[in-house]
Amino acid sequence: LAPTQTERLLQLDEVVYEGIKTFESEEKFYRWFNAPSAALAGVIPKALLTTSYGVELVMGELNAIEYGIFA
Numbered sequence: 001l002a003p004t005q006t007e008r009l010l011q012l013d014e015v016v017y018e019g020i021k022t023f024e025s026e027e028k029f030y031r032w033f034n035a036p037s038a039a040l041a042g043v044i045p046k047a048l049l050t051t052s053y054g055v056e057l058v059m060g061e062l063n064a065i066e067y068g069i070f071a
Contacts, residue, residue, distance in 0.1 A: 011055045018059060022066045037061065 001009070019029040036042045039061050048054030063069075 011052070012049060015049065015055060015058055015062070018062050018066075022062045039064065 016029075019033060020026050023029040023032060033045050036044055040048065040057060045058045045061065048058050
């Protein structure tokens with residue numbers, strides 16, 4: 001794989017790892033991951049993973065959920 005592809009796979013792996021850790025359940029994470037999120041302007045988190053900025057937004061929201069910060 002090209003370095004950019006490897007980097008993207010590592011980012012996606014980190015999102016899944018953090019998501020399952022945050023929700024303490026693979027099922028709960030994937031339910032959140034595939035549903036519109038009010039905190040992400042109604043966008044489905046999975047749809048944001050096409051860019052590095054989108055990955056940052058999803059990771060930020062997972063951190064907010066983990067620490068109980070709901071805006």
